[in-house]
Amino acid sequence: MPQFPPVADQLALIRRGVEKIVPENELVPRLEQSYKTGTPLRIKYGIDPTGIDVHLGHTVPLRKIRQFQELGHQAVIIIGNYTALVGDPSGRDQTRARLTQAQVEENAKDYLKQVGKVVDLSRAEVVRNGDWFSSMSFLDILELCSKVTVAQLLTREDFAKRYAAEQAIFLHECLYPIMQAWDSVKIRADIELGGTEQLYSFMLARDLQREQGQPQQIGMMSPILVGLDGVRRMGKSLGNYIGINETPYDMMKKFMQIPDAVMRMYFELLTNRPLEEVNHLLAGHPKDAKIALAKDVIGEYHSATEATEAADRWQREISEKQTPEDIASASIARSELVNGALPAARLMVAAGLCATTSEARRTIAQGGACLGPNKDRIAAHDTQVTVETGLLLWAGKKRVVRIELAD
RNA sequence: GGGGGAAUUCCAGAGUGGUCAAAUGGACCAGACUGUAAAUCUGGCGGCUCAGCCUUCGCAGGUUCGAAUCCUGCUUCCCCCA
Structure with a gap:
């Protein structure tokens, strides 16, 4: 029989960084039962493989899974290869683009590779929800849909908003939370992890589980990690993220x-x-x-x-603003030089530091162009700069290249 | 199917015949300050052989000395009614 740490110790770890536990009062009894019977809790985390470059925002629930694993519980990761075909409407004010099956499969592999950096995959169950959805008949689907009313769906904030704004809500999107909830039934989840925007799906899962005579899952929701700007959620499209594969x-x-x-x-x-x-x-x-x-x-x-x-x-x-150790080199053809030199503005463009000569002129005029390790300012756009291999050229404080003459 | 509206420089959004490369805000770039945080201040933000010139305001034509602004057609998007 597996041995778990005392419930109080488990709670301390589990509760950290969790914004909402629903229903809160079921958590302790569930842990106690698991402790007494030596039965690991089944921790569900679902993700749609939509081509994710995993960043720190994604690691929040992943780390939580890891914590549960450390405590001896069973992680169940659901790859939403079927739900990905639908597109999660959560938190979206627009319909999400759908993917092809081939894309989804490729993404799933790539995703798991990244997840493995946080979660111990050797101890986790990894399942794909296509395993059960792909074989469902239309009748099965109707049966499932009969458990949910439109009014219930519209209690979701994202749907309600779109409905109020008279924006399109497609039927397949309405099915998404139902599918996600059904996943919980299929894997008999005790706890589901996710962001706060998942509340509706989590609760729907409880309804379906009760329907099927299963214990109802407890939802644990993490806050949304803000990005580098400190305001908006961390996301790739917002360019405010730190990826876990970065150096x-x-x-x-x-x-x-x-x-x-x-x-x-x-x-x-x-x-x-x-x-x-x-x-x-x-x-x-x-x-x-x-x-x-x-x-x-x-x-x-x-x-x-x-x-x-x-x-x-x-x-x-x-x-301390010392010269960086890894400076990209920019190669410049000797044939471009006149008497071994170039006007500053042209050099900036040739070195790839500025896209246009106009931009180079501006940078120089504003004192942002410098030469050498001592960062000597270039005075004017038409200053003739003697170009040699090894010459350091700066554009602003951060961008610098080492010139390399090529024949 | 019928009716109405909109398309502007990265985004949002002014601009309804000359003073528009186009207000303002955001993003971004450069400088100052600093803990390369925040806040703040300054300058910039279509291109070029740069005190001048060239190309931009959905697309194609047209009216005019002159159009982002007016007219015609086209395309796209949105909304309303059924």
């Missing part, structure tokens, strides 16, 4: 750019650092707290050593 240094740079105000949330949702320590850190200098945060997370996806290296490098190159 330690890239992650470092991004972490140092987050607003101070989101540090607490990041610590809570993305690290295991005890909250007492977090409070202590946040009481100190924000820069130090941010470095600690970055190291915690980078260490998780890379290693503590690499995290420290990244932090040190950031300190040197960014904070």
Whole structure:
């Protein structure tokens, strides 16, 4: 019989960074029952393989799964290869584009590879909901649909909003939450993880489970992780994310750019650092707290050593503005030079630092163009610059290239 | 099927015959400040052989000395009625 940590200890871990547990009062009894009987809880997490580049926002529920795994519970990851064909309407004010089956399968493989960095896949059940949906008959579907009323569907905020705004709500979208709920029945979920926008589907799952004479699942919803801008949710399309496949240094740079105000949330949702320590850190200098945060997370996806290296490098190159160690080289053909030189504006374009000569002129006029390790400002757009291999050329504080002459 | 409305520079959104490369805000870029956080300030933000010139306001024509602005046709999008 599996041995679990005491319920109180489990709760401390489970509750961290969870915004809402519904219904709250069923959680403790469920854990106690599991503890007494030595039965692992079945933790459901579903995801539609829509071509996801996993970023920290996605890792919030994934880390929660991991925590449950550490406690000895059973993770069940549902690949929504069938629901992906529908398109999740959650939180959307527009209909989502649908995918082909081939795309979905490819995405699923890619996705699992990334998930494996957070979740212990060797101990998790991974299932595809096409396994049960693809064989359902129209009659089965009608049967399932008869459990849900239109009025219920319209209690969802996203649908209600779209309905009120007289925007299209397609029938297949209405089926989505029903499908998601049916997944819970099929895998006999005890707990489902997800974002706060999943409330409706979670509750629908309870209805269907009761219908089928199963214990009803408990929904645990994480808050939505805000992105680097500190305002909008972290997302690829918003360009405000940190991907888990990024290099330690890239992650470092991004972490140092987050607003101070989101540090607490990041610590809570993305690290295991005890909250007492977090409070202590946040009481100190924000820069130090941010470095600690970055190291915690980078260490998780890379290693503590690499995290420290990244932090040190950031300190040197960014904070102390030393010349970076990896400078992209820009090759320039000798034939472009006149007497071994080029006017500054042309050089900027040739080096790929500016898209147009107009842009280069502006950059130079505003004092953003510099030469060499000492960053000597280029005075005018028509200043003749002697071009040699190894020459450093800057555009602003961040962008720099090393010139390489080619024949 | 019938009726109405809209298409502007990255986005939003002004502009209804010359003073429009086109207000304003956002995004973005550069500079100052700083903990490359926030906030703030300054400048920029179609292109070029840059005190000038060229190309832009859904597409194609037309009217006019002159059009983003007026007319015609086309395309796309939205809304209303049934």
